[in-house]
Amino acid sequence: MGKICIFYPLVFLILLSNILFGQTNSNDHYNMRVRQLYSAGINLNNEKRSIEALDSFKLALSYRKKSYGEESYFLGSIYVSIGITYKLLGRNELALRNYKLAEQSYLLRNDSNLISLGRLYRNIGNVYRAKLDYTNALNYFNRSLTIFSNQDNIDYIDICDANYAIAEINYLQNNFNKALSILKTFYSKGDIVNRIYYSELIAILYQELKDIINADKYYQINIDLVRNEYGDQSIQLANSYLNYAEFLSNVYKFNSGMEALEKAFLIIAKEQPSKGKDLADYYTYKGDLIARKPVASQNIFTFKQQKKQNLNEAISLYTNGLDALYKPNEKMEIGKLTVDNCLSFLNCLGLLKAVADSYLELADLEKEERTATYARALDNALNYYNVIGKLVQRARMEISSDESKLQLATLESSTFSKTIETAYLAYDYSQDEQYLDLAFQSAEQMKSSAVFDKISNDLAQENSLIPDTLLELESKLNSTISTFNEKLFEEQSKDSADSELIAEYNDKIFEASKNRDELNHLLEEEYPDYYNLKYSVSMLSVTDVQNKLKKNEAIIEYAINQTDTTSELFTFLITKDHKFFTSQKISSEMQRSFEYMFHFMTTPNFLFTHNEDSKQYCQAANDMYTLLLQPFQYALKNMNLIIIPDGKLNYIAFDGLLKSLPDTSQVIDFSKLDYLIRDFNINYANSANIYFKNSHSKRQLKNHTLAFAPLYASEKFELSNASYTLMPLPGVQKEVDAISKTVKTDVYRGSEATEENFRKFSQEYDILHLAMHAYINDSLPAFSRLAFSPMPETPNEPLDKDGWLNTADIYNLNLRNAKLTVLSACNTGVGKMQKGEGLMSLSRGFLYAGCPSIVVSLWEVEDQAGTEIMTSFYKNLKKGKTKDEALRLAKIEYLDHSNSRLAHPHYWMSFKSIGDNSPLYTSYDIYFFGILILLILIFSIDQILRIKKARQKRQAL
Numbered sequence: 025m026g027k028i029c030i031f032y033p034l035v036f037l038i039l040l041s042n043i044l045f046g047q048t049n050s051n052d053h054y055n056m057r058v059r060q061l062y063s064a065g066i067n068l069n070n071e072k073r074s075i076e077a078l079d080s081f082k083l084a085l086s087y088r089k090k091s092y093g094e095e096s097y098f099l100g101s102i103y104v105s106i107g108i109t110y111k112l113l114g115r116n117e118l119a120l121r122n123y124k125l126a127e128q129s130y131l132l133r134n135d136s137n138l139i140s141l142g143r144l145y146r147n148i149g150n151v152y153r154a155k156l157d158y159t160n161a162l163n164y165f166n167r168s169l170t171i172f173s174n175q176d177n178i179d180y181i182d183i184c185d186a187n188y189a190i191a192e193i194n195y196l197q198n199n200f201n202k203a204l205s206i207l208k209t210f211y212s213k214g215d216i217v218n219r220i221y222y223s224e225l226i227a228i229l230y231q232e233l234k235d236i237i238n239a240d241k242y243y244q245i246n247i248d249l250v251r252n253e254y255g256d257q258s259i260q261l262a263n264s265y266l267n268y269a270e271f272l273s274n275v276y277k278f279n280s281g282m283e284a285l286e287k288a289f290l291i292i293a294k295e296q297p298s299k300g301k302d303l304a305d306y307y308t309y310k311g312d313l314i315a316r317k318p319v320a321s322q323n324i325f326t327f328k329q330q331k332k333q334n335l336n337e338a339i340s341l342y343t344n345g346l347d348a349l350y351k352p353n354e355k356m357e358i359g360k361l362t363v364d365n366c367l368s369f370l371n372c373l374g375l376l377k378a379v380a381d382s383y384l385e386l387a388d389l390e391k392e393e394r395t396a397t398y399a400r401a402l403d404n405a406l407n408y409y410n411v412i413g414k415l416v417q418r419a420r421m422e423i424s425s426d427e428s429k430l431q432l433a434t435l436e437s438s439t440f441s442k443t444i445e446t447a448y449l450a451y452d453y454s455q456d457e458q459y460l461d462l463a464f465q466s467a468e469q470m471k472s473s474a475v476f477d478k479i480s481n482d483l484a485q486e487n488s489l490i491p492d493t494l495l496e497l498e499s500k501l502n503s504t505i506s507t508f509n510e511k512l513f514e515e516q517s518k519d520s521a522d523s524e525l526i527a528e529y530n531d532k533i534f535e536a537s538k539n540r541d542e543l544n545h546l547l548e549e550e551y552p553d554y555y556n557l558k559y560s561v562s563m564l565s566v567t568d569v570q571n572k573l574k575k576n577e578a579i580i581e582y583a584i585n586q587t588d589t590t591s592e593l594f595t596f597l598i599t600k601d602h603k604f605f606t607s608q609k610i611s612s613e614m615q616r617s618f619e620y621m622f623h624f625m626t627t628p629n630f631l632f633t634h635n636e637d638s639k640q641y642c643q644a645a646n647d648m649y650t651l652l653l654q655p656f657q658y659a660l661k662n663m664n665l666i667i668i669p670d671g672k673l674n675y676i677a678f679d680g681l682l683k684s685l686p687d688t689s690q691v692i693d694f695s696k697l698d699y700l701i702r703d704f705n706i707n708y709a710n711s712a713n714i715y716f717k718n719s720h721s722k723r724q725l726k727n728h729t730l731a732f733a734p735l736y737a738s739e740k741f742e743l744s745n746a747s748y749t750l751m752p753l754p755g756v757q758k759e760v761d762a763i764s765k766t767v768k769t770d771v772y773r774g775s776e777a778t779e780e781n782f783r784k785f786s787q788e789y790d791i792l793h794l795a796m797h798a799y800i801n802d803s804l805p806a807f808s809r810l811a812f813s814p815m816p817e818t819p820n821e822p823l824d825k826d827g828w829l830n831t832a833d834i835y836n837l838n839l840r841n842a843k844l845t846v847l848s849a850c851n852t853g854v855g856k857m858q859k860g861e862g863l864m865s866l867s868r869g870f871l872y873a874g875c876p877s878i879v880v881s882l883w884e885v886e887d888q889a890g891t892e893i894m895t896s897f898y899k900n901l902k903k904g905k906t907k908d909e910a911l912r913l914a915k916i917e918y919l920d921h922s923n924s925r926l927a928h929p930h931y932w933m934s935f936k937s938i939g940d941n942s943p944l945y946t947s948y949d950i951y952f953f954g955i956l957i958l959l960i961l962i963f964s965i966d967q968i969l970r971i972k973k974a975r976q977k978r979q980a981l
Contacts, residue, residue, distance in 0.1 A: 055091070058087045058088055062102070064080045065078075065080035068080060069108070069112060072295065072300065074112045077109050078110070081102060081106045084102055085099065095129070096129060099129045100127075100129035100130040103122045103123070104143075106122045107126065107151075110122060111147070111151060111154070113351075113367070114154075114366050114367040114368065116151050116364050119151050123144060123147060124148075124542070126144055127144055127148075138171070139175060139179075142171030142186075143168065143182070144168075145164045145167045146165060146168040146189055148164045149162070149163075155363055155422065155423070156369065156419050157422075157428045158196060158428055159431070160423075160537060161189075161193055163534050164534075165193065167534050168182075168186045169183065169187065169190065170530070170531075172186055180210075181214055181215055183210065183213065183214075184213055184215075188210075188218070188221060191206040195225065196435075197431060201233070203225070204229045204233070207222050216253050220249045220253065223242050224242075224246045226242045227239050227240075227241075227242035227243040239271060243264075243271055246264050247268060250263075250264045258291070259291060259292065259295050262292045262295075262302055262306075263302060265285070265288035265291075266284075266285070266288045266305045266309050268281075269282070269313065270309045273309065273313040273316055278313060278317050281309075288302075288306055289306050296348070299350075299367075301348075301349065301368050301371065304348040304368070305345075306345075307344045307345030308345045311337075311341035311345065314334050315334060315338035317334055319331050331389060335385055339379055339382045342382070343379065345371075346372065346376070346379075349367045350367075351365045358376065358407075358408065361411065361415060362415070369419070373416075380406075380408035380409045380439075383401045383404040383405035384405040384445075387402045387449065391449075394453060399450070402446055403450065406446055406462060409442065409446060409462075409466075412436075416439070416469075417469065419432065420474070421559060426478075426872075433470075440466040440467070440469050440470045444463045444466050445585055445592070447463035447466065448605065451605055457603075460596075460605050461566055461567075463583075463596075463605060464565070464596050466583075467581055467594070467670075468563055468564070468581075471670065472710035472868065475871050475872050479714060479718065479871075480558065480717070483557070483717070484557035488553040489551060490551050494543065498540065498544075499838065501539055502540065504532065504536040506833055507833075510830060510832060510833075512529040512530065564712060564713050564716065566603050569712050570600055570601075572716050574600070575600050576662060577664050577666060578599045578659070578663040578666065579597070579598045580595065580652075580653070580665060581595070581596040581670075582594070582669055583596075583670050586671070590609060591615065592607055592608070592609055592610065593608045593609075593610050593651065595656075597659060604656060604659070606655060613647070614647060614651055616644075617647035617648055618644070621644040621645055621680070624640075624641040624644070625680060625882070625883065625930060625934075626930070627930070628884070630928050630930040630931075638694070639688045642685055645680055645682040646682040646684070648676070648681050649682055663704070664705040664707070667707070668708070668709050668711060668712060677929075678706050679700060679936075680701075682697055682698050682700070683700060692924070695919050695920070695927035706908060706912065707906075707938070708938045710868070710938070714939075718871075718876035718939055728789045728790055729767050729770070730788070730791065730792050732772050733757055734796050734811065736751060736797070738750065738751060738752065741814075750797055750811055750814070753795070753887065754887065755887025755890060755891050756848070756887075757773065759848060759890065759894050759895070760773065760795055763894065763898050766895065767898050767902055767945075770789070778813050779812040779827050782812065782829065786842070787838055789841075790841075790842060790843045791842070791844045791845075792839070792842055792844070792845040793846045794846065794847055796810055797810070797811040798811070798866060800865075807831070808865070809828045809829060810829045810866065811827070812827055813827065834866070835873060837873040838873065839874045842875040843876065844907065845870045845879070847870075847879065847880045848885065848894055865880065867938055875939075876939050877907055877939040877940040877941070878937075878938045882933075882934050882936060885935075889918065892914075893911075893915060893932060895914075897910050897911055897935075900913045904946050906943050907944075908937045911937050
């Protein structure tokens, strides 16, 4: 989408000069010199000579320090100017560093509502926006708006600037209607400059919402406003023409679009002959226009030739655009691109995608012939997609907020899907394993990448010299952010929300987020071993995975590429000795089979299942086996399966796939079906990288279990403006009693089964067993929660101990000592599907907190069946079985002792094992063989002694 003009940074420099020059200085020489240097810096920035402007501002800073010392409120404005200049140069980290110094200077006045501070926060938000950290950006923009709104004399220009920034973030997050509502509210309250950039973004939003008439109207308004304010030869007018040209291209008015482009170029060429964001936008939009230009020819050969010519021309233009964004005086090298050496990281990503997509389209034109040109086009596309993947991974790791990581994963997921698609075509053509590796790593990037970053960060902290006090501070800040985010969410959900409370919660979140970000920068700067470990993490290759797998293990990883017209399933099968990479189209019939299978397993009406329903389930489960596993059945023989699902596949239990169909002329007996679980141990993982990183964590075996089983008495409560009741769960008491008889267990039940006790003791046990109610929030997964025993209401109770443990709370726990968490509650393994990240379930929170293995449920568990399976599961664990085998044997035992009705999939199939699969106890077999070997040794020694004595007697005779 088109570039959005933001004029206020340079306007802000001019406003700052008024503040600066209004100050008194005892040294007239220094005062005059600062004034001259500051004015020169502003003029140089306006002339796009930012490097020279930087020298001028730095010299002004040195004079200002001579007047006021190293720490003074009066240094703030110059630090801001230096920060803005670094931002104009694309040096985001240096911009942020100077903005933070400016903040320290402004806060010396001890006025949190200082208008200069509000403007500074808006500029800090712009840096986070450029780094794709939208959560932090929004926090700073909201904070600046609060400051502007609290002034005695409200300046609506500042108010409009802040609201524009907030609206733009919503636009970047695809919240188009919300962004439009903000802009329409404040459109008439600002000055002409406000209306210029408001009208532009309104036009873009209408375009995204497919309202072509209003989009065209506001583009025209924007052009008229800019021409009247800045004139016919202004760079601002060039920007307006560029955006209008992009719009015209999208609505297939190519000739009009080309006219608008050329008007823009005549202006831009004078201002930015070789480098600049406006020049890059010109190349981008012209490339888009030519790439989309229709080819009018009935002859297929002529059509292809003209289309290829258009695409190659577009690629050349996109490459010129990348070069225009690259740091000054150097030729662009895509392999060296970073967040900080291009003028706009977001625009760079857009251009890289445009080049890659164009090469992929070129390859599609050659697909039938499969010539060397076809292979080159695929290879070129993958080179660019690969660069995007590395840049996104680096940008994601630099972000502190889990929410921003998730947003970035969502926005970039389509790129990773295209990479897998393109890599498959290249692999199918050449069988070159570099393409298999690239596809596999892209599939991994789409799954729980934020969890992977957290685990990598935790390991980096463990293996570096960071003091515990700093790590405890980080944990406390994360907990504060989580607590007040939840309180903010709950307050905003009320029909009559308290505006003062909302403001207070926002203040707490802002301060804690700011302090956490500053702490992260401190850790990276002051502890180089931590920095190197954190950023040296690389994704595993297929060969790496093979080397880590045991002889009898197979990883099956799926990636679903879903478009408006087709769905394609990519499958990676990796064993110690084999690797397969396949592609299958998912038919509409197969999609219906999935839907039916899921509905059949999860329906609360399972007691009323008819035989025809059962037959249909059998057909659907066999269809899914045919799609997902049958193509690899020979390679999977005698293997333990590690399933890494994607998309909707997260919602089904592979246990219930049927290898063969029963005799459908007879009544279906659920206890006798050819379930996959009868032949395979089945374990699940969020990704191969997370699986292996967690599998090698060093933990001291203690073999203690901590169990929580609250007693509920039909307590009523409200969550998010909805009423619920905590119904009694009599089965969970039997469950924890049975577990206690099998393994050493400390049980907290009734009034002792509190959230506070869990927080207090959870770090001291190997196994955490939580048998309780769970409430899933699909709209905001961070606020799904586990219901511990209700807490008595006390006015001084800490904010994070309210009796509920939500996913965001779990993120901030330290569960690195735990080896297994069993969530024997309802629906703990399901949640919202987050595009680019995976299933946002409660189980994700425990992985995030450092626990390597989870047992969860996919739907509501029946009390008796759940108790039987869990009891058997722990018995099998005690025998030294791996977690997946222990669960499999428990399910089979249940099946073998159940009639057809009780063997319905709903009863036994819900539980699944996720993550590290290693056993928790030493196998009895080892003791048996140890004793046997000892007896053999004793017997052998006895025989040797007997023989020796016999010889001695013979010699004596």
